[in-house]
Amino acid sequence: MNKTIVIAALAAFLPLVWSQCLTRNDTARLSADKLYYGQRKFSVSLLDALQKARPNESLFFSPHSTYRALLLAYFGAKGETEKSLKKTLHLDWANSKADVSHAYELEKLARANRREHQTVEFNSVDKLYFSKQVELKDCLKQMFNESIEILNFATEPEEARDQINKFVEEVTKDNIKDLLPPGSISHDTNVVLANAAFFKGNWASKFDKEDTQKKIFYEHSRMPVYVDMMRQRGHFNYGVIEELNTVFLEMPYKGEDGSISMYIFLPVFTVNAIDEFLEKVTPEMLDEVFSGGLQREVDIEFPKISFERKFELVPILKHMGVGDLFESGANLTDFSEKQSLKFDDAVHQAKIEIDEEGSVAAAATAIFSFRSSRPTEPAQFICNHPFMFLIHDQKSKEILFAGVYRGPNE
Template identity: 90%
Template sequence: MNKAIIIAALATLLPLVWSQCLTRNDTSRLSADKLYYGQRKFTISLLDALQKARPNESLFFSPHSTYRALLLAYFGAKGDTEHSLKNTLQLDWANSKADVSHAYELEKQARANRVQHQTVEFKSVDKLYFSKQVKVKECIKKMFNENIETLNFATEPEESREKINKFVEDVTKANIKDLLPPGSIGTDTNVVLANAAFFKGNWASKFDKEDTQKKIFYEHSRMPVYVDMMKQRGYFNYGVIEQLNTVFLEMPYKGEDGSISMYIFLPVFTVNAIDEFLEKITPEILDEEVFSGGLQREVDVEFPKISFERKFELVPILKEMGVGNLFEDSADLSDFSEKQSIKFDDAVHQAKIEIDEEGSVAAAATAIFSFRSSRPTEPAQFICNHPFMFLIHDQKSKEVLFAGVYRGPNE
C-alpha cells in the first residue's frame, strides 16, 4: 500500500492562494473570523479526544498546527473524504474550498502586516513533500507554490526522513528533534504533509526570580509534590465562570498590540474538578465569557514553572473525532494527483512547552483563591496549586495557538 504521513509538529498552514482548481463563489462576504470560529470548536473537540486517550496526564498540543495539517489534506480530498474533513474542521460556513482559501488569504495579509510590529515571535511554516514518482496536479502546484518539495522516497527513504526532521528542527529552533523515527518513511511513501512552528513570548508583567519558591502542588489522586512556584502581584484581566465553578486569568505577552495572551482556567479544587471542567467547557463560553469578559483588577498570582514535552499518535484520536476514511484504503485524495493513488496511514504530533519567570517558549514541531464575582477591596488570589487548563490565544486572529492541561510535574 502506498504510504503517506501527516505531521503536526506545532505548526501552521500558510494561507492558500485561490486558483483555478477551486470553484470560487462570492467570497467577498467571508473573513478569517469564520475560519477561526471553526478552529476554536475544533480545539475543544481535539482537547476532549486527547483527554479521553490519555486521562489523568498533563497534555500540551497545538490545535493551530493540527488544524492546518488536516486542512492540507482537505484541499487534496474529494467525495466522502472531503465531506468528513469538512465536518471535522467545522467548515460548514463555506460553500467551497475557494471560500476557505479566500479566508486564509485575508488572514495571511493581516498576519504579514503584524510581523514587523510584533515583539512576540511566532513562526509557522508548512511543507508538502511529494515523491518524485507522484504527478502533482498543476493547480495544486500553483496553490501551494513554494511550499511544495519533491523527495526521492523510493530510493532514499532514510535521507528523506532526515531532511524532513531537519526542516522541523530548524523551524522550531532545535526544540523538536527526530520527529519521524527510523523506519517511519519507506520506499512506498508518496506524500508527507509537514507543519512546524515556533513561539516565544515574554510576559508583559514578568515574575521576579527571587520570589520563586518550592511550594506544594496537589496532583490528581496523588500525594502532594513540590514545584517551583512563581509569584507576583499585578493588574490582570480576571473573571469568574460561575456555571463551571472556575476562575480565569489573562496573562498577556509583551507586544505593541498586546494581542497574544495566555489564559489560565482554575476550577475550584475537588478530586475531579479539572475533568468536570473539561467536559463542560465550550467555544461559546470561551467567546462570550473569557475572550470578551473579565475585569482588570489587582491579583496575587502564583503559577508553577513548567517544562514538558508530549508526542501523540494522531490516527486513533482523529478517527474518534470523525475524520472518516482519511486513513483507510477507500480515502479519495485525488485532488492531489489524478495519476497516483495517495493514501494516508499515519499522523504524528509533537509539542513542547517551557514557562518561566520571563515568559513562554512553545514548539512542535493543567487552590487557594477568592471565588467571588464581586470586586473586593483586597487583591484576588489566583494560586495554581492544583490541575488547571491553559490556552495561548491570538485575539486579533481569534485563534487558539496552543493548549494544555497541567496536572503536575510527575505526569
C-alpha cells in the same frame, strides 16, 4: 531559561491523489473569522479527545498546528473523505473549497504582515512534500507553490525523512527533533503534509525570581509534590465562569499590540474538578472569556513548567470523525489524477517552557459572571492543583497552543 518557549510540530504522511482543480472564486471575500471560529471549535474537540486518550496526564499540544495540517489534507480530499474533514474542521460555513482557500490565504498574509511589528515571536510554516512519481495538478502547484517540495521517497526514504525533520528543527529552533522516527518514511510514501510552529514571548508583567519558592502542588489523585512556584501581585483580567465553578486569569505577553496572552482556567479543587471542567467547557464559553474583561488586583502563584508531549494522532482523529482519511478507500483525488494515494499516519509533538521571564497568551479577556462590587482586597489565584491553559491570539481569535497541567510527575 529567561523566557517562555512553546513549540509544536505536526506531520501527516500519506500516499495520495486529486482529480479536479479547485475552482477559484476571485470575487469571494469571506472573512477569515469563520475559519478561526471553526478552529476554536476544533480545539475544544481535540482537547476533549486527547484528555480521554491520556487521562490523568499533563497535556500540551498545538490546535493551530494540527488544524493547519488537516486543512492541507482537506484541500486534497474529495467525496466522502472531503465531507468528513469538512465536518471535523467545522467548515460548514463554506460553499466551496475556494471559500476556504481564500480564508486560508488571507490568514497567511495577515500573519506575515503582523510578524514584522510584533515583539513576541510566532512562526508557523506549512509544507507539502511529494514524491517525484506524483504528477501534481497545476492548480495545486499554483496554490502552494512556495510550500511544495519534491523528494525522492522511492529510492532515498531516509534522506527524505532527514530533510523533513530538518525543516521542523529549523522552524522550531532545534526544540523539536526527530519528529519522524526511523522507518516512518518508506519507499511507498508518496506525500508528507507538515506544519511546524514556534512561539516565544516575555510576560508583560514578569515574575521576580527571588519570589519563586518550593511549594506544594496537589496532583490528580496523588500525594502532594513540591514545585517551583512563581509569585507576583499585579492588575490582571480576572473572572469567574460560574457554570463551571472555575476562575480564570489572563496573563498578557509583552508586545506592541498586546494581542497574545495566556489564559489560565482554575477549577475549584476536588479530585475530578479538571475532568469535569474539560467535559463541560464549550467554544462559546471560551469566546465570552476572550471577548472582554475586568481588571483587578490579583495575587498569583503559578508553577514553573517544562515538559514535552508526543501523540500518535490516527486513533484520536478517527474518534473525532475524519472518516476514511487513514483507510485505503480514502478519496484524495484533488492532489493528483494519476496516482492513488492515502494517509498512513499522523504524529504531533509539542513542548513548552514557562518561567519568570516568559509566558504565552492573547490579549482581551471577558467575564461570564462577576460580582458587581469591586473588592478592596486582591483576589487569590493560586495554581496549586490541576488547571487548563491556552495561548490565544486576540487579533486572529485563534488558539495557538493548549494544555492541561496536572503536576510535574507524569
